[in-house]
Amino acid sequence: xxxxxxxxxxxxxxxxxxxxxxxxxxxxxxxxxxxxxxxxxxxxxxxxxxxxxxxxxxxxxxxxxxxxxxxxxxxxxxxxxxxxxxxxxxxxxxxxxxxxxxxxxxxxxxxxxxxxx
Amino acid sequence: xxxxxxxxxxxxxxxxxxxxxxxxxxxxxxxxxxxxxxxxxxxxxxxxxxxxxxxxxxxxxxxxxxxxxxxxxxxxxxxxxxxxxxxxxxxxxxxxxxxxxxxxxxxxxxxxxx
Numbered sequence: 001x002x003x004x005x006x007x008x009x010x011x012x013x014x015x016x017x018x019x020x021x022x023x024x025x026x027x028x029x030x031x032x033x034x035x036x037x038x039x040x041x042x043x044x045x046x047x048x049x050x051x052x053x054x055x056x057x058x059x060x061x062x063x064x065x066x067x068x069x070x071x072x073x074x075x076x077x078x079x080x081x082x083x084x085x086x087x088x089x090x091x092x093x094x095x096x097x098x099x100x101x102x103x104x105x106x107x108x109x110x111x112x113x114x115x116x117x
Numbered sequence: 118x119x120x121x122x123x124x125x126x127x128x129x130x131x132x133x134x135x136x137x138x139x140x141x142x143x144x145x146x147x148x149x150x151x152x153x154x155x156x157x158x159x160x161x162x163x164x165x166x167x168x169x170x171x172x173x174x175x176x177x178x179x180x181x182x183x184x185x186x187x188x189x190x191x192x193x194x195x196x197x198x199x200x201x202x203x204x205x206x207x208x209x210x211x212x213x214x215x216x217x218x219x220x221x222x223x224x225x226x227x228x229x230x231x
Contacts, residue, residue, distance in 0.1 A: 043223045047134045049218060
């Protein structure tokens with residue numbers, strides 16, 4: 001079945017560091033990918049829609065300069081948390097719609113646990 | 118306004134019993150899809166079942182079925198013969214086809230008791 005690979009699975013780094021998270025669709029092309037953020041015991045909050053070849057669409061309240069999204073190919077989207085601070089610590093998870101058909105489920109990566117010290 | 122409402126933050130169910138997880142949604146669109154995902158403590162999102170707004174029959178996938186009541190805008194998940202491995206967080210989600218975004222409810226934490 002459709003697989004989305006997310007890397008790294010866990011990051012621990014110092015405050016002020018920029019962290020890049022990759023999301024790859026392994027056996028399908030994804031013109032659109034989605035980035036979510038999840039706090040402990042909370043729901044997934046959509047941060048932005050990553051569009052191949054164009055600018056990402058950010059949800060209200062999400063800082064574009066803080067969370068840089070690049071979708072340079074049909075199989076790769078990256079989220080860069082710039083100058084990360086402890087409040088950016090969270091679980092980040094990406095998803096993509098396999099085949100572009102709307103009745104298909106979103107396939108999720110396994111997520112990235114980001115801890116900023 | 119909240120688009121997906123899950124009113125049960127937590128549930129405890131005896132093993133082998135059936136369990137219903139509630140979900141109501143709000144949309145003015147005619148075309149949309151409803152999903153249920155399971156998230157174990159490890160964090161990955163596991164797709165369980167899908168129901169399209171035009172589907173006349175309730176979706177079923179093994180032990181999972183979706184009780185779709187369009188007029189009430191509800192899409193409850195029914196798990197039959199619950200197992201210990203069903204203990205997890207369950208999210209109801211909706212995709213409005215006009216923008217393809219998937220919005221999640223707050224989730225229900227299900228605990229299956231031996």
